[in-house]
Amino acid sequence: MARAVRFDRYGGTDVLYVADVEVPAPRPGEVLVAVRAAGINPGEAAIRDGGLAAMFPATFPSGEGSDLAGVVEQVGDGAGPFAAGDEVMGWTDGRASHAEYVAVPADHLIRKPAGLSWEVAGSLYVVGVTAYACVRAVGAGPGDTIAVSAAAGGVGSVVVQLLKVRGADVIGIASDPHHAWLSSIGAMPISYGDDLAQRIREEAPSGVDAFIDTFGPEYVRLAVELGVARDRINTVIAFDAAKEYGVKSEGSSTAASVEVLAEVAELVASGRVRMPIAATYPLDEVRAAFEELEKRHTHGKIVLVP
Incomplete structure (x- = not known):
């Protein structure tokens, strides 16, 4: 079992909780990633409170989160060049990265540049x-x-x-x-x-x-x-x-691709672009993390660290 953020209805930060769930098994073309950092974003708050229900409806119970960085734990059949132990970064379209483990399509991942911290890598995609x-x-x-x-x-x-x-x-x-x-x-x-x-x-x-x-x-x-x-x-x-x-x-x-992510990641790793990290929170403090985000005065990114 592993921990993952969930919500069962639309609402404020009070609807968020951390549940024990089964560790997902990677399907063909996917890798299982042990998440080291996962950024949070205003769009996730809007999905949770129902503000984007017409465009992006939730199915309950819902997970959340797109950004992620972590270590490959297991590789599904045909999952490309990755192997267990690889440090990777990328995204999931399954609203699932705010968790200890997430199964991610291999074509949504790149290798994490050595110069990036987990916090920066895990909050860079969106x-x-x-x-x-x-x-x-x-x-x-x-x-x-x-x-x-x-x-x-x-x-x-x-x-x-x-x-x-x-x-x-x-x-x-x-x-x-x-x-x-x-x-x-x-x-x-x-x-x-x-x-x-x-x-x-x-x-x-x-x-x-x-x-x-x-x-x-x-x-x-x-x-x-x-x-x-x-x-x-x-x-x-x-x-x-x-x-x-x-x-x-x-x-x-309109720019969701590993090529774009790799280009931006290299700019950050080289120091040409700086990625400020405003705060980090453990998974259990996901409510506090979103409360801070929703004040809309944050300089840089807020990151969950499972």
């Missing part, structure tokens, strides 16, 4: 491929000035750095405590609050070329107010606003 999709969606390149909302959050932190890798100038919208960090990675920090559009115009007198929203619909509206071309606005969260204004909503599903 934010890494989402950030990659955002940067690609707006066609970021040298000479662009691009604004990013929630620029110090899990996705935003990586978006800003991928934009810098591509040679863009970045305006990072974030609360004051995160300004020093944003400056350290080459962004121009700007605070939330009144007259934001005017303050952005003052920061970028030649205009904003693209806008990436990782927070909510008010920033889609802000991007339109700033005169950004609709095909260079991308949101990963405000789907209704994306439809209303005719802007893009490309995220993890």
Whole structure:
């Protein structure tokens, strides 16, 4: 038996619990991974509370979690180049990584670069491929000035750095405590609050070329107010606003591949992109981990360590 996070109905963090479950057996094409770290994400909270029930309904009892890193325990038939003892990272589509063991398709895994900690490797997939999709969606390149909302959050932190890798100038919208960090990675920090559009115009007198929203619909509206071309606005969260204004909503599903994950992982392992870890929690404290996440002021990633 092994421990895994479960919930039996939609609701707040109080519906989460840790259950004893059978260790899954890998099917053909899968490997069994002993999880060392698994990141948590806002989308998982939205699935749990029913906010995404129309798009991503849950079947109860439900597990949760996509991101993972760990050690291969057992290999199913035809599971590719992996062997027991290999250190791997990747994702599961089965809402199952918040657990001690998870069976994962081999084509959802890469070998963990030696330079990555378990915590970073185990929380990189969702934010890494989402950030990659955002940067690609707006066609970021040298000479662009691009604004990013929630620029110090899990996705935003990586978006800003991928934009810098591509040679863009970045305006990072974030609360004051995160300004020093944003400056350290080459962004121009700007605070939330009144007259934001005017303050952005003052920061970028030649205009904003693209806008990436990782927070909510008010920033889609802000991007339109700033005169950004609709095909260079991308949101990963405000789907209704994306439809209303005719802007893009490309995220993890449009960049979900081991090739993209490997590219981002190498950037992090080489030090060109930094992946801040805000906090780690043992599996038994999954409620506290999500309570912290749902305050929406986290700098970087929150990670479960089974």
